[in-house]
Ligand SMILES: O=C(O)CCC(=O)C(=O)O
């Protein structure tokens with residue numbers, strides 16, 4: 001299948017007609033990437049100077065911004081540069097939120113903004129442990145941030161000033177990935193679940209959903225035979241383009257590229273047009289039991 005669903009908009013406030021919106025939603029929720037080839041995020045001359053990788057803490061993949069607490073992490077540089085970085089990321093967060101709200105109005109009431117990130121470090125040749133290696137195919141699941149079934153929706157923009165594309169690969173549909181990896185995953189240990197919380201390894205209690213998703217994420221990345229043999233599609237994501245993707249569902253790998261902005265959103269799976277496509281409901285159907293924590297476990301705890 002063609003992984004990209006192109007949408008011809010060229011500014012962050014563009015409205016599209018209802019039919020286009022429904023088509024895009026159908027594609028997005030069924031595992032395609034909504035691709036906006038002409039949607040750029042313009043930087044001022046001053047802001048272009050902020051793209052130096054030396055402004056990112058060498059231990060991290062990116063600089064991140066939390067729109068709820070207004071805190072930025074992983075940034076180096078002068079007080080002025082850090083203030084400019086923050087303004088840049090705040091603006092991206094606002095524009096990405098506006099974009100999703102206008103493209104997919106039905107999500108609006110339910111959308112929770114997560115982190116904004118600025119990724120100025122070249123992907124290819126970056127060294128990391130296998131679990132952190134995003135150049136291996138994976139579905140997203142964050143070890144410290146349980147989502148209790150909420151969707152992970154991400155907006156990316158390639159802001160490379162030298163004309164260099166970001167190269168991604170995508171793999172199998174979520175159902176196929178889950179069918180392959182789920183049988184080998186043991187059930188969650190409740191002792192481990194509470195110890196993780198006690199020692200603050202997770203921000204809130206890890207749900208069974210997060211246990212299975214994290215295991216799928218880790219096992220996909222660890223299995224080199226799988227990485228090499230699975231059928232992949234290579235995507236060239238040019239500079240001055242943006243894309244929207246459910247990264248908890250779409251098996252993806254970032255192969256090369258430098259300079260991107262990204263905004264994460266969380267959405268309850270019940271807010272989808274096609275809830276049956278949510279990884280939560282796919283896994284629950286396969287395992288024949290519920291995977292969420294019913295009491296007090298809301299994703300907002302994780303984005304604080
Ligand atoms: O930086 C990218 O292009 C995507 C990397 C990735 O897989 C992720 O952030 O989950």
Ligand SMILES: [Fe+2]
Nearest residue numbers: 134139140247
């Ligand atoms: Fe990812």
